[in-house]
Amino acid sequence: MLQLQLLAFLLVFPLYFLFRLLKHGRFHVIPRNGILPPGPPKLPFIGNLHQLSGSSPHRVLRQLSMRYGALMSLQLGFVPTLVVSSATMAREFLKTHDLNFATRPSLLCQQKLSYNGSDLAFAPYGDHWREVKKICTLELFSAKRVQSFRFIREEEISLLVKSISQLASSSSSANLTQMVFDLTNNIICRIAFGKSFKHEGCQKSSFHELLFEAQALMGRFAFTDYFPVVGWLFDALTGLHARLKRNCRGLDLFYQHVIDDHLDPRRPNPEKEDITDILLRMQKDGLSSIDLNMNDIKAMIMNIFFAGTDTSSAVVIWAMTELSKNPKVMQKAQDEIRGLIGNKGYVDEDDLHQFHYLKCVIKETLRLHPPGPLLVQREARNHCTIDGFDIYPKTRVIINAWAIGMDPETWENPEEFLPERFSDGSVDFKGQHYEYIPFGSGRRMCPGMNLGMVTVEHTLSNLLYSFDWDLPVGIKMEDIDMDELPGVAVHKKNDLRLLPINFNGH
Numbered sequence: 001m002l003q004l005q006l007l008a009f010l011l012v013f014p015l016y017f018l019f020r021l022l023k024h025g026r027f028h029v030i031p032r033n034g035i036l037p038p039g040p041p042k043l044p045f046i047g048n049l050h051q052l053s054g055s056s057p058h059r060v061l062r063q064l065s066m067r068y069g070a071l072m073s074l075q076l077g078f079v080p081t082l083v084v085s086s087a088t089m090a091r092e093f094l095k096t097h098d099l100n101f102a103t104r105p106s107l108l109c110q111q112k113l114s115y116n117g118s119d120l121a122f123a124p125y126g127d128h129w130r131e132v133k134k135i136c137t138l139e140l141f142s143a144k145r146v147q148s149f150r151f152i153r154e155e156e157i158s159l160l161v162k163s164i165s166q167l168a169s170s171s172s173s174a175n176l177t178q179m180v181f182d183l184t185n186n187i188i189c190r191i192a193f194g195k196s197f198k199h200e201g202c203q204k205s206s207f208h209e210l211l212f213e214a215q216a217l218m219g220r221f222a223f224t225d226y227f228p229v230v231g232w233l234f235d236a237l238t239g240l241h242a243r244l245k246r247n248c249r250g251l252d253l254f255y256q257h258v259i260d261d262h263l264d265p266r267r268p269n270p271e272k273e274d275i276t277d278i279l280l281r282m283q284k285d286g287l288s289s290i291d292l293n294m295n296d297i298k299a300m301i302m303n304i305f306f307a308g309t310d311t312s313s314a315v316v317i318w319a320m321t322e323l324s325k326n327p328k329v330m331q332k333a334q335d336e337i338r339g340l341i342g343n344k345g346y347v348d349e350d351d352l353h354q355f356h357y358l359k360c361v362i363k364e365t366l367r368l369h370p371p372g373p374l375l376v377q378r379e380a381r382n383h384c385t386i387d388g389f390d391i392y393p394k395t396r397v398i399i400n401a402w403a404i405g406m407d408p409e410t411w412e413n414p415e416e417f418l419p420e421r422f423s424d425g426s427v428d429f430k431g432q433h434y435e436y437i438p439f440g441s442g443r444r445m446c447p448g449m450n451l452g453m454v455t456v457e458h459t460l461s462n463l464l465y466s467f468d469w470d471l472p473v474g475i476k477m478e479d480i481d482m483d484e485l486p487g488v489a490v491h492k493k494n495d496l497r498l499l500p501i502n503f504n505g506h
């Protein structure tokens with residue numbers, strides 16, 4: 001009798017799962033007569049997942065695409081996935097068929113941390129995303145608003161220069177990775193919440209712990225994302241659900257604390273609105289065509305926070321790493337800045353437009369080290385054909401922006417750090433040149449580009465103006481590694497430590 005029950009269970013259980021998969025529309029059925037782009041052979045059940053297990057998926061995917069083509073099919077668990085690795089193909093996905101690929105897949109950690117896609121980055125394409133995008137473009141990241149936060153960048157960068165100058169006076173090396181991360185974190189905290197948490201001792205450390213944990217979770221593998229319906233069981237067994245729940249609860253308390261502070265009637269009227277003020281005002285005055293609720297506001301704050309801190313600091317550190325390995329380029333950039341600024345003593349934002357060579361250095365850094373080398377995944381909304389291949393709804397799309405920036409068809413000596421390649425100004429990152437898309441392109445392109453770029457330019461120009469940079473005692477040029485640490489943004493794995501020398505030529 002028991003054996004019969006067991007047999008029935010074994011028969012019924014898979015059928016039940018199949019029914020749920022089909023009912024929820026999460027079973028990615030590919031018709032037999034479809035013509036799919038080529039791809040590597042797959043293993044049963046896991047497909048090609050094992051091929052992505054290394055630490056730098058953008059590098060593995062580039063290797064594979066050199067064999068299988070600029071449009072390549074992978075099967076990641078149950079999920080059909082396409083990888084795009086050339087400018088021509090990127091144009092098809094991000095311009096010609098942008099609307100069809102303007103949505104994001106629903107991934108476990110991203111969904112939980114974004115209050116089920118109430119934000120901008122992980123929201124599915126639709127009315128909510130359109131409205132949030134409008135708020136971001138018109139209210140939060142407009143040129144005027146970015147300019148209104150200028151005093152914050154100037155204050156924080158001048159504090160950074162002061163602390164490095166003290167290290168230089170005592171001939172101590174600077175952990176630039178740590179210092180620049182703190183800088184961008186303080187800038188974004190003040191822009192988003194009106195204050196940084198640098199003077200609040202333990203609150204800073206618990207807040208930072210939450211931040212690091214959320215970043216780790218967003219970059220983590222979740223079975224749910226590749227094995228719909230059944231994957232949650234594995235994620236429960238590995239403790240992912242519990243970790244995620246703990247982190248979401250901690251972050252939610254933190255956002256709530258910030259919001260309560262802003263709503264406190266005893267709070268003096270702020271001289272300049274921060275982003276939480278703006279969102280709360282829009283909610284109160286009904287200034288948006290969706291009913292902004294508290295979760296929407298928290299989700300938007302989360303986006304700004306994660307997208308803003310991590311990306312800008314990664315770019316500054318990669319640039320300083322490349323410059324340390326290319327002293328002639330560093331010298332040329334310093335000569336340009338010092339020549340134009342003279343003995344003023346600091347670089348301010350009005351000076352930035354003159355630094356033609358520095359801009360080339362930053363562009364070249366973004367080509368070799370885009371913080372989001374695979375952009376943010378997209379998903380097909382409807383069936384379409386590209387280059388004669390069928391693409392079915394719910395197919396995930398990975399755009400390998402890093403591989404596109406390394407394509408020898410477009411870039412001469414792509415492995416080399418040569419800022420001069422940008423000096424004629426014919427290629428920029430505004431999403432129209434598909435051979436170079438560090439900020440993405442199309443509807444889902446980065447809305448924080450101006451804020452990110454001004455932070456990077458302003459920080460780098462002051463680091464190069466105020467100091468000469470040497471290697472710490474006992475460290476040789478070859479010891480500076482280029483190892484990558486994948487996460488929300490790809491960082492340099494090992495901290496960059498350099499010896500600052502106060503520049504007294506001004």
Ligand code: HEM
Nearest residue numbers: 120121304307308311372375376439440441444446448452
């Ligand atoms: C140098 C700095 C930055 C780089 C390289 C960068 C890069 C990117 C990339 C590659 C994407 C995905 C685009 C796509 O899927 O096509 C993105 C999206 C996004 N970025 Fe940035 N970003 C930077 C700074 C910022 C800043 C400072 C903010 C805000 C404070 C920000 C907010 C966002 C948001 C909200 C999205 C999601 C847009 C959407 O899905 O509609 N980014 N960024």
